[in-house]
Amino acid sequence: GAVVSQHPSRVICKSGTSVKIECRSLDFQATTMFWYRQFPKQSLMLMATSNEGSKATYEQGVEKDKFLINHASLTLSTLTVTSAHPEDSSFYICSARAESSDTQYFGPGTRLTVL
Amino acid sequence: SQKIEQNSEALNIQEGKTATLTCNYTNYSPAYLQWYRQDPGRGPVFLLLIRENEKEKRKERLKVTFDTTLKQSLFHITASQPADSATYLCALYTGGFKTIFGAGTRLFVKA
Numbered sequence: 366g367a368v369v370s371q372h373p374s375r376v377i378c379k380s381g382t383s384v385k386i387e388c389r390s391l392d393f394q395a396t397t398m399f400w401y402r403q404f405p406k407q408s409l410m411l412m413a414t415s416n417e418g419s420k421a422t423y424e425q426g427v428e429k430d431k432f433l434i435n436h437a438s439l440t441l442s443t444l445t446v447t448s449a450h451p452e453d454s455s456f457y458i459c460s461a462r463a464e465s466s467d468t469q470y471f472g473p474g475t476r477l478t479v480l
Numbered sequence: 481s482q483k484i485e486q487n488s489e490a491l492n493i494q495e496g497k498t499a500t501l502t503c504n505y506t507n508y509s510p511a512y513l514q515w516y517r518q519d520p521g522r523g524p525v526f527l528l529l530i531r532e533n534e535k536e537k538r539k540e541r542l543k544v545t546f547d548t549t550l551k552q553s554l555f556h557i558t559a560s561q562p563a564d565s566a567t568y569l570c571a572l573y574t575g576g577f578k579t580i581f582g583a584g585t586r587l588f589v590k591a
Binding site for chain 1: 512514516521522523524525526529569573577578579580581582583584
């Protein structure tokens with residue numbers, strides 16, 4: 366149980382385009398979902414927290430207009446990187462938490478490369 | 481603010497030995513602490529959760545301890561195997577559904 370999927374696993378795009386990443390909880394209802402980014406050999410950096418049906422709460426320094434998060438259902442959250450630039454290239458990972466659980470379960474991650 | 485310190489140097493051990501990884505934090509003791517495993521290019525995988533009122537937790541070859549006086553958690557892998565080679569992350573719950581992660585310690589188990 367507690368499986369989280371992410372799609373796509375890898376994406377390469379041109380500078381200025383937008384990219385959407387999907388995160389799904391496959392066997393549980395995720396009342397809260399989280400989006401992280403991770404640079405090589407560094408810790409996970411929380412970007413935003415979203416509760417189903419509510420606006421996401423962004424961490425300090427994360428541009429909400431650039432990183433659009435939608436948590437429209439209890440099993441799906443999306444992160445859209447708008448007008449992507451090379452500095453947005455990173456490993457993006459989502460996680461999901463059920464209402465009755467203290468544990469976050471992570472997706473496999475999405476490697477974004479912006480040319 | 482709460483900070484987590486994990487040994488940034490890689491830990492190299494021989495197969496069959498016990499690996500011990502350390503997680504230290506600086507401020508208040510969290511309600512619970514978690515350990516995750518992360519392989520290169522993959523998302524973290526949950527291993528164990530230990531609460532502040534628990535001294536020790538076990539799962540198969542894994543053992544976690546939580547010392548709120550020392551502000552430290554130790555993560556042990558007994559009878560280590562090459563397949564245990566990965567980065568291990570310590571994570572502290574800081575309230576409001578938020579968890580902060582350490583940078584992780586890389587473990588290499590040599591056959």
